[in-house]
Amino acid sequence: MARIIVITSGKGGVGKTTTSAALAMGLAQRGSRTAVVDFDVGLRNLDLIMGCERRVVYDFINVINGEASLNQALIRDRRCDDLFVLPASQTRDKEALTKEGVGKVLDDLSQTFDYVVCDSPAGIEHGATMAMYYADDAVVVTNPEVSSVRDSDRMLGILASKSRRAETGNEPIREYLLLTRYSPERVANGEMLGLEDVQEILSLDLLGVIPESMSVLNASNAGIPVILDSESDAGQAYGDMVARYLGEELPHRFLEVRKKGLFSRFFKE
Amino acid sequence: MRLLDIFASSRPKGSSAIAKERLQILVAHDRTERGRPSYLPTLQRELLEVIRKYADVDMNAVSVSYEQEDSREILELNIILPETARR
Ligand SMILES: Nc1ncnc2c1ncn2[C@@H]1O[C@H](COP(=O)(O)OP(=O)(O)O)[C@@H](O)[C@H]1O
């Protein structure tokens, strides 16, 4: 039986897809068979972040409708044998994701995978509720900013009331906070909410803090999950996130303002 | 003023402090909304319809508030009748 992990947020553009790609790649690199599923019907871009967009033949909705088998639709990652991508449909509307259809596909994936990572679309409507409904764990991706924190809190309410685990009275979904696009400089200047501020409001298990980093854009330009850029701060922070998810206890990094080196100071002034 | 307040107020207050304050209020409000029964808006609308059979009240004349305490839930209805209704 696979563990089903939803990457969710409410608000759009906070880093869900970046995180889904990183978590899936990180788990697969450690030898777990992992599938990452794009629930963003109509706006699919997980395949772009994973760099497999030209290999998409069938998608999630084709599988739900019985137009393709799961094996036909799953794309094996070229860098990691244990990682598979199930792309979203570019054309259909969100309603094509039925609760039964999604349940069946996740059930089938659960037979052969260790982890199924669900990349949620933005919002709290149908697509987002489908992505979280069957989850065992939820990573709530949040930016240190008012609307994102508020939406995360609303999403927590939905996880607690509208998921399968909630409806069947099972043990609740395990919820984790991932704070992304964090800028220690701006926090120090009092321009951005700090980690403590966000935690005071959401008080969740902290899975990690991902710094605002150029490396994320570079990675998405190249179609390489940023976790593979182990030189970069964001890549390392995502590496720590995966380790923490798997139970390792690591100190949180990239929270402090970095001292400027002689050269960068020279060029700045 | 407590000693701590002096320190707090001497710290430069960037916009993040305001953000946090607003968030705390907003989130607290959202959370109480979440705990309310989902039938409240319908109840309010239907009450208004009934009342309108007898008095010419406007949309804002009926307010329904719901509060949860440890051992009980309080549903409070507040209906403001217009002056003319008494005649
Ligand atoms: N840590 C980060 N640093 C800088 N840019 C980031 C970071 N995380 C995400 N981004 C950028 O933010 C945008 C939205 O990211 P994405 O993962 O697609 O979010 P979502 O799936 O929540 O809409 C992208 O342009 C991405 O490159």
Ligand SMILES: [Mg+2]
């Ligand atoms: Mg996305």
